[in-house]
Amino acid sequence: MSDSPQPYRVLARKYRPRSFRELIGQDAMVQTLGNAIRRGRLAHAFLMTGVRGVGKTSTARLIAKALNCIGPDGQGGPTIDPCGVCEPCVAIAEGRHIDVVEMDAASHTGVDDVREIIEAVRYAAVSARYKIYIIDEVHMLSKNAFNALLKTLEEPPAHVKFLFATTEVNKVPVTVLSRCQRFDLRRIPAELLAGHFAHVVEAESVAAEPDALALIAQAAEGSARDGLSILDQAIAHAEMGDGDPMVSAAQVRDMLGLSDRGSVRRLLGLLLEGDTGALLGAVRDQYALGVEPLALMRGLMELVHAVTLAKAGRDIASPGQSAEEREALADWAAQLGFAPLHRLWQLLLKGHDEVASAVLPIESCEMALLRVMHAATMPDPGELARMLRDGAPAMVAPASGGTPAAPSSAPAARLPATMQEIVALIDRQKPLLANHLNDCAALVSLSPPDIALRLTHAWTHGDFKRDLEQALNAATSGTRWVVTLAESGGDQTLLEQEQAGKAAARAEILETPVVKAAIAAFPEAELVETDRPEQWSAGQ
Template sequence: MTDSLLGLDEPPQPQGAKGAYRVLARKYRPQTFSELIGQDAMVTTLGNAIKRDRLAHAFLLTGVRGVGKTSTARLIAKALNCIGPDGQGGPTIDPCGACEPCRAIAEGRHIDVIEMDAASHTGIDDIREIIEASRYAAVSARYKIYIIDEVHMLSKAAFNGLLKTLEEPPAHVKFLFATTEVAKVPVTVLSRCQRFDLRRIPAELLAQHFSMVCEAEGAEVEPEALALIARAAEGSARDGLSILDQAIAHAGMEGGAVAAAAVRAMLGLSDRGAIRDLFGLLVEGDAPAALASLRGQYDLGVDPQAVLRTLLETVHGVTLTKLGTTPAAGQAVEEVQALERWAAALSFPALHRLWQLLLKGHDEVARAVLPIEAAEMALLRVIHASQLPDPGELARQIASGAFQAPAGGGAGGPAPAPAPAGPRDMAELAQLLQDKGRFQLAQQVHDYLRPIRFAPPEIEAGTVRPMPREFAQELASALKELTGRAWKIALSEAAGAPSVRETIEAQAAAERDAVLRSPMVAAAMEAFPDAELSGWTRTRSNVA
């Protein structure tokens, strides 16, 4: 094996006059499986395989960048070749780190652990060297191990040349492959390997890990700043440590702890509180204030595309909250309360429409010559579209005749259509909800609301029984979507007039009494005391 195929990382620089600084991503690379965060399932499988002596001859490690593929490959090499402090040990999931094989592998100088970067050694000639060298026994280790990083970049000829050796390797050889694009690895290679999919590391685990790194480095970092870095890392420990390195250096220039505001400024992130304010303005339809909020963040250096991305995250968060999912760990109380408030006020169709409009705006801003102007137009489109019925509802209005066509028009185009006439009483309100498929709301209005003041778009009502806390908001949201007007629903402890159901039942009882009092029926009932009035159908509305 030529020198060009040796370790990817240079060994640690000796401390002395040179004293080269090692970045955090290299300094805190895991040296044991216990330090490998977020991959518990894989560690358990490997541990059981080692204990039962059921080791595969080839492993394929796949996952996004920075989750520990190459580090895991080196840990496996140490686990298989560890001989223990006394030199008598065997393969173990907890390599000692003190014996010569462990130290040599950790420093990238073990002659029997060969690393190759497939990105720069893609041809059949490079693989031929591996095939020839694999025939010879290990020099000093238990196993000769080949670690091939970014294996998907090998040429077709190189893959084909490797197949026979990969399928029937000598007993002293192990292959460890790492790749970020497993779909590009031929199926013939995949079928000959034991595959491990390394998962993205959860943000809360990354934040905990970064906190321990900061403590070891003697750096003071605000918890919110660590959370921001963890989210920006997108599941990659290496990316997160690189960002943390930059944040610590930034704070070192100014002195003091690493603040969340400094991390936001460094990453170009928008303040989540400002985004919540902006989202609230979009929901309320306040265009001037929304544009002013966007411009304020832009003047602070926030990328317009980042604003739209965070708004998309907010819509997603509201939707999950409406579904009843548990809030994410570390989520601010203010954010949880805001999401719950919007989840109660917005319907699923409205949230889906918000998502589509913001997603379209995000893509437009990414391609725009004038990003901030494109972002402003995207927000205006969201605000104006929120005042219109969705296409499905518009089609239902047209089919039912509730939609009124514009009267007149001229050279400038047709005049806007007037809003459809609203319900005139509680019965019509219940019927409207029933016709539009809001069956639960229709039944609640029909059975339980006792009108006190009915003056659309404002309704004040008492209730037959206690109603759910979010009922008034859900009813107002549904009516806004169905009628295009903002409604105000107030529930009172006052008695109010009878509900629609109570009115219908009272009318039915009065009609039954009138029938029983008629001379013919009264005479029949007197002649036949055990007789009952049968075949009577109580009159009621169509609302179930």
């Protein structure tokens, strides 16, 4: 009689790491553990935290193997590279070692469950070097259970080690955290996940397009387990040809309800061009192909984020990125400023949240994108205020899509008519020049765009006439200013006027009956300036 075939094991279980070398994306943690084991500086409690599927429980089991491995000859000690063939390694891997106890805190939350552990830790390990307790999702323990564990956790017997794993470390009491050596397991980068999946499909005798593996890695969001589950589904979904199954990018997109990158780029292009009819048609085409409205919004957000990073000069190349996509990102980054990109992001983020909770998702998606189209190119509040103040031309929004219409007629920008206005205007871009203008320039005449000044002190940072003309030209949208420097004449400088005003105010105050009486009563009193220059007070 032939042996019965082995039951199928899902990829997430079949390819669970059996050694620290197979644990991807956690190099810093592995190095720290290796150094601690080699130097004999082992903590009595470890806490592994991170998002789902990054290897928290697998790491706990690997630590258990590393601490209890005796080597193929039975003479080995704790090692960062457990042999995997000795009895402790095999028994721990199969989950049957009597001295390695795994407990799911989600189903054992009470103080009675912890009390059993407290009673058992007093007894030495039966056959292993260390008695190890692995508590998964430790944050699910009750408050009383945590309190009962504290004393044992702080001073456990030398033969006991505690290994905790949690996805919500913020729910673990600080008193427990302070008694553990904490390891924050990182999200696994998409590039590493795609490479790992390539090894898996090769071992499974399955062919897969690189773009397909890249899509799966991106959908996994840093979780190896989630990615392997998606890959399992993709292999089952793949078409059988003459040879091995073939996992294609198109099939993965269909399976996950994703829009391909080319379609998202076209959609963003229509959004920026303001073509309402084409935009709504493209959205409905994607919906007919099975793309979820939420996935569509997310794809647009990812694209806007990528354009913003490109604008900031960051290298955003990814394994599945085509030359066309890189070129499109570079073009948008060159054409769009940071302010429009930030508004696009905020509008898409708001639309994403609306679609996620909407009763009518596709309709909400269309309305959100129409709002983005008509609002993304509007000036920000600061720019709008400047346009209203200076009389700059306002853009007329298109009635039904298309590019914005020509500027409406508006009065010419008002030029500064006083010395104070000129100083305030220059201070926005050239504060050092504005300060010299305020303190050391007397106004002889002003007939915008002509101005004549007398300098009381020389400008030591360049050519004053040229620098002031350039600053005024830039501040007044290219108006050609002519600056003349006179040898004599002119009013007082603004600083001199301010000082003269203070002196007059001081003299006026000193002449008031109250102040005269106060000074007469207190001859040594003097009038001092308060924090507010326009106010004065008498004091000693």
